[in-house]
Amino acid sequence: MNILLVESNGIKVEDVNSGENVGPIRLFHPKGNLLAITSHLQHVLPEAKVRTLDMKDGEDTKSFKTIKYGDRKLQISFLGKTLRPLEEEVKDTDFLFVTSNFTCETNSVLRVLDHAKKTNSRLRTFIGGSDVMARPDFYKDYVDGVFVGEIESLSEEELRSFLFNSKGIIYAKDNVNMNSLKPDFIGLDISRFKESDEGPLPKWVRSPFLSLETSRGCKRACNFCTTAYLKGRYRYMNLETINKFLDFYKQRGVKSILMIEDNLLSRVQAQTEAEREEGVIEVLAIIDLLKKKGFVWEWANGLEIGLLWNPFKNEVDVRLTEALYSHYGSDEMMVGCVRGYTPLEKLYQNFMNKFKKLVSFDKEKEILKVIASTNVPLIHCGVIIGTPDETEDSIKITEERATEVKELFESSGQTQTYINVFASIPLPGTPDYNNFSKKGALRYSITDSPELWTFTTSVIQGRVFSPENMTRIRVELSDRINGPEAAKYWRKSGKYFTDSMH
Ligand code: SF4
Structure with missing residues (x-):
């Protein structure tokens, strides 16, 4: 067969x-x-x-x-x-x-x-x-x-x-049990994966790279995201299974890991302080395993940074944040986090209020300051514009706040940041897709032009902006926030720019 x-x-x-x-x-x-x-x-x-x-x-x-x-x-x-x-x-x-x-x-x-x-x-x-x-x-x-x-x-x-x-x-009758998964590299030449394919990395990052998914699904259900609607309830590997995977990766020579799960930190989302602490201990144990086995890692799919705010103590969870983003060692043998994708999603308060996962911008800044204090080399943030209710005012506030975030990270001179401004794209299977379709806000057909569903070209006719106008605004915002050199590099290569400081 x-x-x-x-x-x-x-x-x-x-x-x-x-x-x-x-x-x-x-x-x-x-x-x-x-x-x-x-x-x-x-x-x-x-x-x-x-x-x-x-x-x-x-x-x-x-x-x-x-x-x-x-x-x-x-x-x-x-x-x-x-x-x-x-x-x-x-x-x-x-x-x-x-x-x-x-x-x-x-x-x-x-x-x-x-x-x-x-x-x-x-x-x-x-x-x-x-x-x-x-x-x-x-x-x-x-x-x-x-x-x-x-x-x-x-x-x-x-x-x-x-x-x-x-x-x-x-x-399918049921979701997969994450602890039944077995590590294997059948037919895969891992030496091919010399980079994470998202742009240059610091010299101390070693290859080959491989991805790891210790959980699937999410405890949230954001309107624009397919995860909760298509992948279902949150499921995750226990420490024993993660240990088995990491041992296998190490034996086979993997040096750096792309953590590609939907939401590592759903483990921390809890109704009580004790339940939250249990989740935190579990995440810290995962980080400990990664460090002990000598891996470098990227939070390639992003972390839900609102969960780094401890709602029971009303403060940033410094212990958890530092563990996730820190790195240590010498250039010959560095261990820890090299890059974190940080989905800020929305920065205009009226829009932020619609997302249960987002904390206020002031709290976000407190969290980001702790992340910056770890000197993580690369932080790439995602900001979404272009829902039908976008206005000139919301665009202006988004730009001001995104610029503030970039300055916050780069003031230390240790963390290079790119703020990726994405166009809101209604993905099939999400409430956004159904709502925008019903309202007649989709100006392009998913059957005729699926290639426009890339997060960089808008397909939404808003109250104020046409899709083509929104795409132009997205590019202009990227240029102004990131500087023309970094934004141009993105448009030329489709990857993040890293300057000589790394
Ligand atoms: S928290 Fe993240 S993974 Fe979960 S539903 Fe929202 S966007 Fe998707």
């Missing part, structure tokens, strides 16, 4: 006139979800030959189409491998799994499926992933089976039935 799992090509969105990237470009990062699924399939079906093909891992650029975006023309291209390796791999394949996590990659995924089927008409094809969970009906015409849920939750019997008999949409 030959099973092939495919990560499809990346997408490039480029302004035809200026030649500048309009979206981020992430190709060479370790694909944690693909690894987890491969490992599960191989353990459950030991007689199967399970292989992976990462179509993002290549240098080819293939023009696909253009999109008219206001008075601009955007060139959409596929990035990564050519289709040749896919042809070679699918010849001997019985079952093909393709993941579709990002709406903007829809056409890349469909292209892989179409080409694979043309090469080998005997193939049984399957699809899963976040975007599929939100839009199973859209995908069902392109494959034999659409899987809604986590493949890792399937037992051997369920998996065999799924592979041989399924037709149409199949829903």
Whole structure:
């Protein structure tokens, strides 16, 4: 039984006139979800030959189409491998799994499926992933089976039935038990992952990198985020399982870890002080394991920084914050945090009030000051603009506060900061998508132009701003807050700028 799992090509969105990237470009990062699924399939079906093909891992650029975006023309291209390796791999394949996590990659995924089927008409094809969970009906015409849920939750019997008999949409009965996951690097050459693919890092950061997900889901349910709506209740590994994973990573030579979970700190969200303390002790124990085993790490998916405020003592949890962001050692052997993505989300108070996860801006600044005191080398913050109720006033306050945050970090001269200004994007499966669709606020079609669902191009017609205007404002804000050099580097490379101080 030959099973092939495919990560499809990346997408490039480029302004035809200026030649500048309009979206981020992430190709060479370790694909944690693909690894987890491969490992599960191989353990459950030991007689199967399970292989992976990462179509993002290549240098080819293939023009696909253009999109008219206001008075601009955007060139959409596929990035990564050519289709040749896919042809070679699918010849001997019985079952093909393709993941579709990002709406903007829809056409890349469909292209892989179409080409694979043309090469080998005997193939049984399957699809899963976040975007599929939100839009199973859209995908069902392109494959034999659409899987809604986590493949890792399937037992051997369920998996065999799924592979041989399924037709149409199949829903998982339950979420995966995180402690049942087994570490494995099947078919993965980890030496490929020399960087985290988000921009240059300090010289002391060692490779290879690999991702780790010790939890899934979230205790919150923010309107713009798919996590709670698609991944469900919060589940996490116990310390024994985390220890097992870290030992395996260390044995195999992994040096730096991208923590890619949705919300590590949901463990700390609690109704009582005692319950919170239990969660804090658990997180501190995870950090302790990472340090003892000599890893460098990034909070690649971000931390819910509001949870660093202890509501029972009405103060920053300094002990927890310092543990998460600190690093120590010499340039030859540094251990600890190199970079933290910090999702500030909204900075205008009326909008902040709608998010249960956000504390007041004054409290946020207290938290950020403690983070800055750790001298963590890189902090990349995310700020979202462009919901339908955005106004000139809210944009102005957002810019002032974002600039204040950048200065707060950079005043020490130790932490380099980039404030990423994102366009609000209604992701399928979220309340935002349903609400904005109902209000008729979506000016572009998700079926015709899924490539615009990148967080850098707005698709929302607001009360004051058109989507194209909002995209222009987003770029101007990025330039003014971060300085033209860093913002230009982002637009040229799709990655964060790091200057010579590191
Ligand atoms: S706290 Fe973060 S992960 Fe959880 S729902 Fe909100 S945005 Fe998503």
